[in-house]
Amino acid sequence: MKNLDFLAVCSFGLEGILKNELKNLGYNIIDVKNGKVFFNGTEEDIARTNINLRTADRIYIQLKKFKALDFDDIYNKINEICWPEYIPSDGRIVVNASSKKSQLKSERSLQSVGKKAVIDAMKTKYNINSFPETGDEYNIKIDINKDEALLLFDTTGEGLNRRGYRIEAGEAPIKETLAAALVFISGWNPDFYLVDPFCGSGTIVIEAAMIANNIPPGLYREFSSKNWEFVDSKIWERAEREAKQNIKNKDLKIMGTDMNHEMIEISKRNASRAGVGRYIDFEVKNIKRFKYPSEKGFIITNPPYGERMQEQKIRNLYETMGNKFRKKPGWAQYIITSFRDFREAYGRREDKNRKLYNGNIQCYLYQYYYKRKRNR
Structure with missing residues (x-):
């Protein structure tokens, strides 16, 4: 070699x-x-x-x-x-x-x-x-x-964010690579719930399910180097066989909700194409009706922001999120947005923030860690 x-x-x-x-x-x-x-x-x-x-x-x-x-x-x-x-x-x-x-x-x-x-x-x-x-x-x-x-x-050809499952998407979707990164940053444990209340086309919850069950993101797509003469086809066969052998089949507690019925249907189809449809529950739900499914878990979400909504509507939405999400101290929250006044609208200072880019859009990931109950 x-x-x-x-x-x-x-x-x-x-x-x-x-x-x-x-x-x-x-x-x-x-x-x-x-x-x-x-x-x-x-x-x-x-x-x-x-x-x-x-x-x-x-x-x-x-x-x-x-x-x-x-x-x-x-x-x-x-x-x-x-x-x-x-x-x-x-x-x-x-x-x-x-x-x-x-x-x-x-x-x-x-x-x-x-x-x-x-x-x-x-x-x-x-x-x-x-x-x-x-x-x-x-x-x-x-x-x-x-x-x-x-x-x-x-060696790649079409960018690695192109997994092949997201044939359909909504307006301003999050890149698949960034969605996977958010899951890694959160430290989500698959034994806990993960909820995206603004799931759109399902990217975050789909990437989470793929990570939890070790489903390789590039297993069912093509690469430019697959056709290269100097790379033996047996190399690709071995790599694909190894990747398939490491896939798990673990039941997961993942939920994706969105107020748009059409987006939920798109999410279901995307999840099915990614091979993770059976691991994710999708539901049409407005954020105002959001309810926690358990005492502990993770919210990882890419809510609408400036490129998609008027500023006052964004502010009102984030105020609603802040009122809803603060009610369960056992839940960690990871919210990515480009909205400059997020902290003020949300009504709570983050434990940490991190500058990231969704394509060319500069965003911040606001991180709120879950609070352990103190023994009295």
Whole structure:
């Protein structure tokens, strides 16, 4: 097996959670930066990480790291790679680039020079003058930050948040990767209830059920690297077989409620596609009729906020939530929102908050821990 350097990227604020996921899978962490976790492995780990990671957005092979002060540096370093090891002669080559705080600022020029370097290397190795690019797509990324360039080879294809179950969704849904992260952050124990009173298309409760029963998020979707010639198909077969063997069938206490009947029906269908429909109870219910199903449990929710409602309506909603949720001290609450005056409207100072991003929307996760009863 060939040793490879990998980069798993994630939303800002989730690096520590992704690092823990990788460590729990047995990987050696090399470095952690904003939105990036570096680790090493082999071809086997292309399959394992894509299938199993819940909070990563994408998995790259890091082919090279170098100083990039001019376009000659870009061309020469990329041209040095033996690209036929990765890309067949009919491969469709796509080069993307990003540059921050660096001398080379034109991303379009970086893409153009990068692709020329790849094509020229391919011409030499394959001894041909033109490439039809009629085959599978191969994505290369040049990522430059403070003149330090990373040359990355995308193993994922469509982002890892695309699990495949959420064919239907409501307005401004939470990303699947972020929903999984909220469950991890909460420390939810599957022996306790978990309720999302604004479940929308069901993402949070579906991710929770998948986590509790160790259902891999990428088990039933496709990845660009599945078609690569240099990754033996048996590697994918082994990774999928291992993932299936680790799935549990534990009864769970998970509830998703929403005032919108159509969204509840969508949630049920999404849960069924994810293979967790039997673990979740869905119900049409207005927050004003919310009742706790037990003395202890967890609320994890993504209620409507600024992008979806007028400000006064949001404030009134959060006041109602505060009045409802504070009645049970045995329940922990994890509420993510971009509404700046949440604390004031909710009527209670959080135990902790955490800045996170739902796509490009900056949010805060307000965390209220459950209170243990004191012996008198």
